[in-house]
Amino acid sequence: MNAFVIDAFDFSRLKERAEGEIPVAELGRLAQETVDRSGTIKWTLSGDIGKLGHPQLSLAVSGAVNLICQRCLTALPFEIASESLLVLAKDDAEADAIEQQLDNDEIDVVVGSSAFDARALIEDETLLALPVAAKHETCPDAGVAVEAKGAQRVSPFAALKQLKQ
Secondary structure (H helix, E strand, O other), rough: OOOEEEEEHHHHHOOEEEEEEEEHHHHHHHHOOOOOOOEEEEEEEEEEEEOOEEEEEEEEEEEEEEEEEOOOOOOEEEEEEEEEEEEOOOHHHHHHHHHHHHOOOOEEEEOOOOOOOOOHHHHHHHHOOOOOOOOOOOOOOOOOHHHHHOOOOOOHHHHHHHHHO
């Protein structure tokens, strides 16, 4: 996996913008969550300075992956679309202070650096956009669903009843 390293504070201060695409197969943790490692994640990263003077990064990720349905165990196409705002801090103590100052659960505070791995951030955001248990709204007629719709099942107690006679 090639790293995409930026100086997070300069990126924000200069209000830079970067965008690109990463194949799912190149994102190891994400690829493990998918059925076939196909698909591409599109991302946009923008730097800025917030109202309170804190450097911040805006990250948007989108794309399509194939997950496994937890009901029928078949492939489930899933569209990823997520945006997040990350305020940068120099260390953990400053991050805690900024979180208290902002008092907003929708804004995450992260420790930035001059060697910030944006690619890992992109993969993290994509993983957070996945459902905990992916399920079709209505599973296709396959596997267990076909068996349930098929012929009536014989009760195991009927077999015991025949043995008793």
